[in-house]
Amino acid sequence: MAMTEPTAVALDGATVAFRLADGRVYIAVEQANLSVDHGEFVAIVGPTGCGKSTLLNVTAGLLKPAAGTARIFDRPLSGLNRDAGYLFQADALFPWKTAIDNVAIGLEIRGTPRTEALARAGRWLTSVGLGAFAGRYPHMLSGGQRKRVALAQVLIRDPKILLMDEPFGPLDAQTRQIMGNLLLELWTADRKAVLFVTHDLEEAIALADRVVIMSAGPSARIIGDWRITLPRPRDIAEIRMEKDFHALHREIWGVLKDEVMKGYVQSTQAGAA
Amino acid sequence: MSRVTLLALQVLVAVVTLVLWQVLSTVPVFGKVLLPPFFFSNPVDVFSQIVKWFWTGVIWKHLAITLWESILAFVIGSAGGILVGFWFARQPRVAAVFDPYVKMVNALPRVVLAPIFALWFGLGVWSKVALGVTLVFFIVFFNVYQGVKEVPTTVLDNGRMLGMNERQLMRHVYWPSALSWMFSSLHTSVGFAVVGAVVGEYLGSAAGLGYLIQQAEGVFDVAGVFAGMFVLSAFVILIDMGVTAVEKRLLVWRPTAAARD
Numbered sequence: 157m158a159m160t161e162p163t164a165v166a167l168d169g170a171t172v173a174f175r176l177a178d179g180r181v182y183i184a185v186e187q188a189n190l191s192v193d194h195g196e197f198v199a200i201v202g203p204t205g206c207g208k209s210t211l212l213n214v215t216a217g218l219l220k221p222a223a224g225t226a227r228i229f230d231r232p233l234s235g236l237n238r239d240a241g242y243l244f245q246a247d248a249l250f251p252w253k254t255a256i257d258n259v260a261i262g263l264e265i266r267g268t269p270r271t272e273a274l275a276r277a278g279r280w281l282t283s284v285g286l287g288a289f290a291g292r293y294p295h296m297l298s299g300g301q302r303k304r305v306a307l308a309q310v311l312i313r314d315p316k317i318l319l320m321d322e323p324f325g326p327l328d329a330q331t332r333q334i335m336g337n338l339l340l341e342l343w344t345a346d347r348k349a350v351l352f353v354t355h356d357l358e359e360a361i362a363l364a365d366r367v368v369i370m371s372a373g374p375s376a377r378i379i380g381d382w383r384i385t386l387p388r389p390r391d392i393a394e395i396r397m398e399k400d401f402h403a404l405h406r407e408i409w410g411v412l413k414d415e416v417m418k419g420y421v422q423s424t425q426a427g428a429a
Numbered sequence: 430m431s432r433v434t435l436l437a438l439q440v441l442v443a444v445v446t447l448v449l450w451q452v453l454s455t456v457p458v459f460g461k462v463l464l465p466p467f468f469f470s471n472p473v474d475v476f477s478q479i480v481k482w483f484w485t486g487v488i489w490k491h492l493a494i495t496l497w498e499s500i501l502a503f504v505i506g507s508a509g510g511i512l513v514g515f516w517f518a519r520q521p522r523v524a525a526v527f528d529p530y531v532k533m534v535n536a537l538p539r540v541v542l543a544p545i546f547a548l549w550f551g552l553g554v555w556s557k558v559a560l561g562v563t564l565v566f567f568i569v570f571f572n573v574y575q576g577v578k579e580v581p582t583t584v585l586d587n588g589r590m591l592g593m594n595e596r597q598l599m600r601h602v603y604w605p606s607a608l609s610w611m612f613s614s615l616h617t618s619v620g621f622a623v624v625g626a627v628v629g630e631y632l633g634s635a636a637g638l639g640y641l642i643q644q645a646e647g648v649f650d651v652a653g654v655f656a657g658m659f660v661l662s663a664f665v666i667l668i669d670m671g672v673t674a675v676e677k678r679l680l681v682w683r684p685t686a687a688a689r690d
Binding site: 216218236238240241242244246247248249250251252253254261262265266293294295296309310313 | 581583584586587588589590591592593594597601602605606609681682683684
């Protein structure tokens, strides 16, 4: 991407450790170096429990690395990352607010007058295809609709960086594809730096400019970085039929497979212990 | 079951009970009245007593006093419960220090406090309010405390990432969550406010439904005792209907059991 823009996210030797209940230290992620350029879509893929979300939380400022640094647009990150919007894996909407209030809140707390905030929230709901559901409470919406509201809630604040933690994980296969295309459509219209965590390699290749592979935890490391040169605009469902897609998938999966097996063995051993 | 059938059956239960009561307390069975009128009175007497109270208007004063005491107990108890609940939930150290004492006071049957309150606040309205407050406070306190503690981490993180400061988190996240927990216990806390008022009146007062029942009992006027009980039940049911209406308005966002998918 353009070299004049400072790098959106730069993790340098980031190590994240947790103190366990029994006093031992668990190293989730070790020495992670990762950079996301302005306007670049990077997907992180790795086996379950490898610390993908941990890395995302470091970038969000929700977690402090034990060692290493995180720089956001060339400034060291301290406290929460104010340039980032975060789309969570679990339901994170405020259940006591209607869809439109959930979307408007990001502007309201910034001091935008309520009428203006609501008008803009209404437009965002329309652009995620929920114009008719403004007055619904989250529990009256389907899982996919809630994700759409959450997407609008994050995007209305116009964050320069978008952090997504397996956002479409709980959805069914068809809804995931539709949401993926919606995400690409919105991202194409206004290119933000995106850090997208998923365990689904196909989804990662279909969406991203770069796919980063993490090893199985503990002490997970970044073990691979592929540039995805598939042409844009892409259609998530159709791109999976392309020959180039298959070649990339085979190549990356060759590396990922071993880690997935390692992660699986470790998780079963941990379960038996 | 359709609504009409249900209502018919419900009315039937009342009619059968009243008829049995009336018959057994007036008509001798094998030369013996099974429910001696002295101890059980009968529905006709009870009903005429109620009519007399409303006809002469004496009851209104007592109802108003009990209602006023209940409202005061509810408002003061809730306000205290909300404040302390929030304070403890946000300051775990304070909560840890006070924890044994909260449990101790809550374990105490409140009736034993009535004489103390009568001594401190006199025989008027305030000793009853104090008794109701000790009941309402703990229910609201525990629920608000839970409500603040049980905000899902994701929702909280989401609020933070959307740029909320502590004050905004309080208003948009903690407060609605605590309120929803408090409202889920609204029926109980309103009920206890009335209990506090009536028990307080019963143990020493010059007005109120509890006083009315206690007076009737003092002169072995069983019809009066039953009449007082019926008026009290109707009173509580009316208040409860009001609470349900308020709840429906304020908790529209919450999935009901039937609507949950």
